[in-house]
Amino acid sequence: MKKLFLILLCGSYFFTTDLIAVQSDDRTPIILDTDFVMPPHDDSMALMLAVQSPEIEILGITTVAGNDSVERATSDVLRMLEIANQPAIPVYQGADMPLVHEISDFAVGNYGNWYSNDAPPAPPGGFASTQVRNESAVSYIVRTVLSNPQQITLVAIGPLTNIAQAIRAHPKFAESVKRLVIMGGAIAQLPDGAGNMTPNAEFNFWVDPEAAHMVLRSGIPIELSPLNVSRKSALTKDWYEKMVAVDTPLTRLLKESLGSRFDSQPDGSWHMFDQIAMASVIDPSLVITKRLYVDVNIDHGISYGVSVGGREVWPGAEGAGQIDVQHDLDWPRFIEMFVERIQRPLPVKGEQTAN
Numbered sequence: 001m002k003k004l005f006l007i008l009l010c011g012s013y014f015f016t017t018d019l020i021a022v023q024s025d026d027r028t029p030i031i032l033d034t035d036f037v038m039p040p041h042d043d044s045m046a047l048m049l050a051v052q053s054p055e056i057e058i059l060g061i062t063t064v065a066g067n068d069s070v071e072r073a074t075s076d077v078l079r080m081l082e083i084a085n086q087p088a089i090p091v092y093q094g095a096d097m098p099l100v101h102e103i104s105d106f107a108v109g110n111y112g113n114w115y116s117n118d119a120p121p122a123p124p125g126g127f128a129s130t131q132v133r134n135e136s137a138v139s140y141i142v143r144t145v146l147s148n149p150q151q152i153t154l155v156a157i158g159p160l161t162n163i164a165q166a167i168r169a170h171p172k173f174a175e176s177v178k179r180l181v182i183m184g185g186a187i188a189q190l191p192d193g194a195g196n197m198t199p200n201a202e203f204n205f206w207v208d209p210e211a212a213h214m215v216l217r218s219g220i221p222i223e224l225s226p227l228n229v230s231r232k233s234a235l236t237k238d239w240y241e242k243m244v245a246v247d248t249p250l251t252r253l254l255k256e257s258l259g260s261r262f263d264s265q266p267d268g269s270w271h272m273f274d275q276i277a278m279a280s281v282i283d284p285s286l287v288i289t290k291r292l293y294v295d296v297n298i299d300h301g302i303s304y305g306v307s308v309g310g311r312e313v314w315p316g317a318e319g320a321g322q323i324d325v326q327h328d329l330d331w332p333r334f335i336e337m338f339v340e341r342i343q344r345p346l347p348v349k350g351e352q353t354a355n
């Protein structure tokens with residue numbers, strides 16, 4: 001952040017008057033919006049990368065239902081921050097359901113537990129001693145962005161429910177966001193553009209298509225990290241062994257969660273998703289982007305939640321926004337950076353990022 005922002009925000013009808021100071025330095029200030037689950041899930045590895053990267057200042061983390069319930073996202077992220085010696089980073093709980101999408105037999109029979117009402121299981125080592133903040137995710141996101149116009153980068157690596165609600169909550173929110181990096185979607189116009197939930201829909205967009213539709217049409221400057229770029233990654237046993245060769249609390253957690261996978265399938269390889277979106281904030285030169293108009297199908301038919309990208313606007317996509325779409329990745333440089341960051345010593349207690 002280049003300048004010191006000390007702004008008195010006179011609250012709107014539901015945001016309290018608040019004084020927000022954002023630190024002055026060259027780090028990129030972000031809010032991370034996540035459907036977090038502990039490793040081996042990608043959100044947790046994306047957060048490991050973020051907290052170990054001095055280029056980024058995590059102002060706060062907001063949770064949303066997606067991979068699992070929002071309650072599990074919250075308890076797991078609090079525990080992850082404790083393990084990473086970063087318990088001062090504040091966590092705010094967000095939406096427990098998509099805007100419109102309701103539970104179905106298909107949802108129950110396929111990946112994702114976003115509709116769950118089950119109590120979250122204890123994360124590794126037990127529940128964190130720190131608590132979620134007493135403010136909603138949407139209130140926190142809107143308050144922070146409006147207090148620091150054109151300064152905050154949002155990194156959204158789950159369904160876009162919280163971001164859509166923030167856009168709805170205040171008319172100046174969208175124009176006040178500096179940049180939004182999204183893991184979501186799959187673009188058939190580019191190579192490797194099949195879906196992973198339905199034949200053409202990617203999971204995050206499929207869980208909340210109406211939110212994705214609203215966010216992509218909001219006018220916020222967006223960089224999309226879709227399945228096309230995820231499919232340029234390949235986490236093999238060789239890279240896994242390099243990753244866990246140094247013993248730290250983070251690599252120990254990865255060893256416990258990924259080890260059995262590589263033991264049973266030593267020749268297997270896995271894609272990385274949210275980790276790439278986060279890495280692209282740290283070092284934009286890791287990815288190649290193409291500027292496309294991207295829209296999301298919200299008709300409740302065979303293409304519900306499908307993202308469609310085109311070089312020009314096509315019939316039905318009038319009003320779609322032009323965004324940057326990641327489609328290629330410098331995989332060796334990305335995974336080398338990931339391994340190096342994960343292996344760095346953790347901050348000692350008392351020297352954590354405080355917000």
Ligand SMILES: [Ca+2]
Pocket residue numbers: 034035036042043066067157158274
């Ligand atoms: Ca995610």
